[in-house]
Structure formats: C-alpha cells, structure tokens
Amino acid sequence: MTATPVRTPRRLRRGTRAGEIARRALGAVLLALVGVVLTAAPASAHVVPSSVLQLDIRADVVDGDLLLPAADLATASGLTLVDADGAGAALDTANADAVADYLTDHIAVTSDAGAWTVDVGDVTATTTEQYGTGTFPAVTADLVLTPPAGADVHAFDLDYDAVVHQVITADVYVILRSDDTGATDPADLPASLGAVAVDTVTGTIPTLHVDLTGNSPTSTTAGFLGMLSLGISHIAEGTDHQLFLLTLLLPAPLLASAGRWRGTVPGRRAVRRITTTTAAFTVGHSVTLALGALGLPVPGQAVEAAIAVSILVAAAHAVRPVFPGREPLVAGLFGLVHGLAFAGTLTELDLSGGDLVRSLFGFNIGIELMQLAVVALVLPPLVVLARTPFYGRLRVGAAVLTGIAAGGWLLDRLGVATPLAGAADRLGPVSPWLAGMLWVLALGTVLHRGTPRSHVAFLGWRAGRVDGLVVPVDPGASAGRR
C-alpha cells in the first residue's frame, strides 16, 4: 500500500489572508468582545493575545485607540516593556516617547489625496485581557490620523506593520468603533475592518484597505440621511414621545364645557388645534435639542422623569379639560423637556463643528417627519370617531391606560421598579396595530352610518371643507364655540 498523491492541488490559493483570518477562529470571538464587552476569561486559558486598533471616524480626522501586547511590542521594538517574569514594566517618559516613535515609524496612512499625518500620543502601560488570554501586560496609545486638508476620511489605505514585521505570527484586528459622520449605520457598530497579518506565501504584510463610502453618494449626504433615520427611529421607538403628543391631541376634536369634554368642534377647528399643538411641541423640543446638543447640560434622569409627568398631565387633560385652549402652550413647554432628551441622544454621539449642525438638522427633521407621520396616521380616525357615542369611552380608556404607563415610567425613572415601565416600553411594536384598529373602527363607523353627510364629513375633513357639517353627538352638548 502506498501513499499516493492522488491529486496535486488544483490551485494553490494565494488566499493567505483569508486563511490567516480563518486560522484565528478565536479572533472572531475576540472581535465580539472588543468594543462590546471584554468578558473575563478563565485563568486556565492563555491564548496568544492580539493587537487591536479601534477607529473612530470624525469629521476631519480618524482617531485610533491602539492596544498592543507588551511582550510582542518589546520583542519587535527592542524596548524594555516587560520585566524578566513577563510582567509589564512601568513606562517612563523616555520609553513612552520611544514607543510613540516606533509606532509612528510603523503606521502609515494614505489615500487618493496623499499621505496622512499620523500622530501617536498618550502611550500608557496597562494590563488587560482578551478572550481566552488571561491577564497580560499591554501598551495603549492614542492615534490621530489626519488626511491632507479637506480630504475624505472614509477611504484610506492602512500600512501597518508594528509588531507584525518582527513577530511574524502576530496579528492586528482593526475595528470600526464609531462613525460620527453617519456613513455607517450605528446598528452595525462595532464593525470589523479586517486584520493585519503576514501573508505567509509572500512574507509581506498586505495593506489594509478601508472604504466606508459604501453606496452613499457623498459622506455629507450619508451623514445627514443617517441622522435623519436616527431621528425617525428615535420617535418610532420612543413610545413616550408618541404617547405624549397623541394623548395631548386626543381631545382636540372636542369642546370643553363646564369642566368636561362635551360635543365636538368643527373639523377645520380640530385640524387647526392639532396643527398648532404639534407645531408648538416641535418648536419647544427644537429649541432645547439645539441648546442641549450645543452644550447645555442635560440632567438625564430628571428629564426622563419630567417626560413621564408630561404624559400624566396630558392623560389627565384627555379625561377632563385641565387647560382647555392652552394645549399649544403646554405642548411647547413640555416640548422643551422632550427636546432635552433628544439632545441627550445626540450628545452621546460626541459630535462637533459642521458635523453637529448637520446632524442636528438631520436628526430634527427625522423627528418631525416621524411625528407628522404618527399624527397623520392616528388623528383622522380619531376625528371621525369623535363624532360617535363611544368616543368618550375610547378617549377615557386610552387616557387611563396612558396614565398608568406614564405612572410606571415615572416610578421607574425615580428608581422604583414596577412591571409597568417594561410593559409600557413594549407598547412600541404594538402601536401600528392600534393605529390600524382605529382606522378599521373609523371606516366601520362611516360605512355603518351610511349617511351622505357623514361621508362628506369624513372625506371633507381631509379636504378641509367640512366647517359647519358636524353634528354634535352628545345630546347635552352646547353648540357654542369656546
């Protein structure tokens, strides 16, 4: 029996990089942990640690947060960074400068615009842990990668061979941690940009190409659209913001009289109330969103609690008129509070300069668009239903439920845990179905009544031609206008 080479390789794959990457199955796990959560690994496993470069894309520069295993860095640089036992040695200024010089020599960035400047700072000795490595001494450094003036930060070539030029089995994971420009969907972060490792076939270290321009026409547009969608999702997912406005608008088609909601107001008047209330909310939150994003300190927890209070107030008002005719004022005032919460979201992104203005604008437009969509979706059926005998129960029922949810949020945000807050948070995904039910109910009402006037009222409302066509439903209601 013989060992017969039955087949010569059909094709010797050049794909070392693919293999190199696949070889490090652990690297994939490492990536899951870096920037997400660095989980403690057991003492019994000591896999060889990797260098990790985390990049933050800013408007004009790319910031890097670099971590290198100290032992590998010592081997490659010839500097004394670990003691005889392999423990990390403290870094004096001279050594820190020497590390910075070494890194500067081994990191180069270029793009179509030319060579970038690479600044290395804040070289620090630390100990850390990666998946399966156990604790190991490491050196961290901050990088600032600056393209030629005005050049795009989204596409560049990273020629990186620190450590790897000497420790041929080492590898460097390059991770996109954040992107202020919005070119990357925040949901995709952190994202892997690839790995730097020796190509074993050629013995060279391939350049890592980074290209985040993606399908977007320009980064500016992409950034704006990214923020637009962030604004939209903020409202879509922010059940509390939706609930406040909708609850406040619940009695908009109704007439306040003697401390109760009685009868309805003409359709055009209802539309005007809805418009002014919504606009006032918009103005209010735009002001504080801008102020907060520009640096006004946002007391997060107080703001969140105040938002819950605002919903409670709106709910109370929906049951019995508390501030009839002053809905726009209340909407504007509480809008200020809601805007601070929006600002908190933007502040977390740590924007500045032109980025901030663009983001602010995009984010706010996104909020308005989504808000308009919600109002346009929910209000027409409400206006129709307001003319039915059961609107009273619907309104009060919705207001009470909203009040309970708001109460839950308030307690939760004041530190009292209740199951209510969690339940209320889960209302978000249900809300489209609720809106759909309202539409079905409203259409059913219109068809059931089957009177031409109602049809006209319904259709005419949308056309803004229904003044005077509305019949007070509540027999006891006064027909007078406020």
Next chain:
Amino acid sequence: MLLSLGLVGCGTDDSGDTASTSSPATTSSSSSSAASSGDVAALAEAFAATLADDQLEALNQDYTFANASNWSNFPNALLTGGSGGFGGGGSGAPGGALPSGALPSGGAPGGGGAGSTSSTGRVGLQTDSLTDAQWTALEDLLRAVTGSAANEGFDEIMQHLSADDYLADNGGGDDYGRGNYFIAFLGEPSDSGTWELQFGGHHLAVANTYVDGVLGGATPSFRGIEPLTTVTEDGVTVQPEQQEQAAFQALLASLSSDQLATAQLSQTFGDILLGPGNDWAFPTTSEGVAGSELTDDQKALLLAAIDTYVDDVDDADAATILAGYESELDDTYVSFSGNSSVSEVGDYVRIDGPSVWIEFSLQNGIVLQGAHPHAVWRDKKTDYAGLTS
C-alpha cells in the same frame, strides 16, 4: 490499557445495546502491523456499527473542504465559547452575539474561505458519548491507521488523551480530558471514492484521507502537547512529544556555527505559521540551510526529525512517505528562530522541503507552567489529499 478511565458519560441505553452486539472489531485489537486499506474501511464500518443512531448522525459528515479544514489546536470549548470556563462572564455574549460581519471577510478580498473554523467548534462525534465497547472499536480503528513505534503513532495518540486527562485533573477542568475529542467520517468509509478519517481535539489533529482504498494524504497533522515534561496519569507515562523535541535538538546541535547562522531566521515566532485555517499558504521562498549543504550524518538527523512525524502514520505508508521525503532531502531546508537549544519559549524550528513542511514552536504554558510545543506536519502536495476548496 484502560482507555475508558476518566470517561464522563457512557452513552445512551441504545448505544449500549448496539455495542454489545458488535463483535468482530472488538476481538481484532491485537494487530500492531499496518492495516491494509480494506481493513481501514472495514474497521471504520465496525466502529460505526457499535454506535446508536444519534451518534452515527454526528459521526458521518460531508466530505467538504469546510469540514476537512475545520480542525484546531484549541480545546473545543475555547472554539465554541460555550460551556465550561471559556465562556466568560455568563452574559452569553461570546459567539452568539458576534455580529455576522465580525469575521474580517470584508477587508480580505477573496476571503471566502474564512469562517469554516469560526465559533462552531469541531464536527463529528464527541468522545464523551462513547461506551467502553465503542472506545475499543475506535481504538482498533485508530491503531490500524497509525504507526506502531513507541511514543509515535497510536501510542502517541493514547498519551495525548492521557495528557489531556492530566490537564483536566491539574487545573484545566472539564474543558480538557479524553471526553473532549471528536471522531468524524467525512464521506462514507469505502474502498472506492474519497473519504477522510478525522480525529482530533486539544493539541491533536489526525487527518487521513483515503482515495479508492489508498492513503492519499495524512496531513495536516497537528501535534502539540502540555505537559511537555514527563508525567504519569492513571498509570500511563505521558511523554508523547519529547522524541520530536529531542530530534530537533540533535539536528540543530549538529550544525556548524556557519550553518546555524544560515539557518537562523531574523523574525520571531509566537506560534507555528501554518496552523489551523492557514491552508495552502506555504511560503514561495524556502529559508534556512539547504539539505544539500549538510553532511550525511546531518542529513540522517534531518530525516530522523521528519520521521518523528511521518511515523505517526501506519508503518507501511510511513515508509513510503519517508522515502519520498528522503529523495527530496537536498532541497529541504532547515531553519530556526530563538535558541538552537529548542528548549525555551519562543524557540522555533522549521523543515521546509519540496513536499514536506514541519514546524515546531515552543510557547508559554496554558494550564501549567513552562514551555509547551505546537507542531504541524503538512505536505505541500497531499495536504487533505490535494483538496483545496
């Protein structure tokens, strides 16, 4: 040798019943000579016949490059990020929480090969489900495909299993031990067509590919070991890779200072270069001192070092393979990094010929203190019997 010592689980009732009905395999375990190719398929079938349906389902895998290249030097728990100590903080974050884009395939053109060794762990039947009778049938199969020399081949594998039991008992915990190895048939064992016998676990990868009943490739063959120093576990003396280390030491010790200077690599090695997943990635340029520069005595030492890996294969096939490597000895290069004593962490030796590729790397201890080696034997022509994708 009581191979079931330290076994955790002993399979299902079903498998027990099935095992008791299998007889031919369990009575033919005395042979120490190389099996004929027909024997391998027959012994593979005999082992399979001892298994329950769910075990068979795990055992039989597709003959694909993805499965063939899915071996590793790591304990399986470290690959899956799942059970035991490797999972980390209990948040469930590892593995499952990994964004699908996390493997850096986007940054690597043509990176389609990536991912086969991702966090799914090894394929095949885990040995913790085997009954005593099933273990016996598995050993009969392994004995037939491995060499008979002491501390090589079958003996070496058995010592590897004992070494992992030792790790389990000395700080490694449940993620180590002979119950954490995997046996897989990639394709159907047969004397016609191609199939691979894959057996591996921590520090061990056996990959014998049979083509029409003939051994078409015995690599990639990974052998690491911890502890490297001799220990005794359940009465077994554990020293499976000392022979390899000694062979490298003797080879480098025989080189003149000029030859050593030529053989020394300037770069540093934290591990072997062509480990798991790094397939068909042999350097185009061989480094070190060429076999043609060596004396006959030195060539004999070189061949002896190669033989400590080739001898892991059944004796007849090993002789054939070694003869092939011997004929290429003049074009076979020896290189090293670190100390030529091949004793300290960072010490590294490579044998790089027209066909043969062997790397030996000493690195820090994992469970225990002290250096431990990783080593791989690859063949530039017959790795995976030539399967490249």
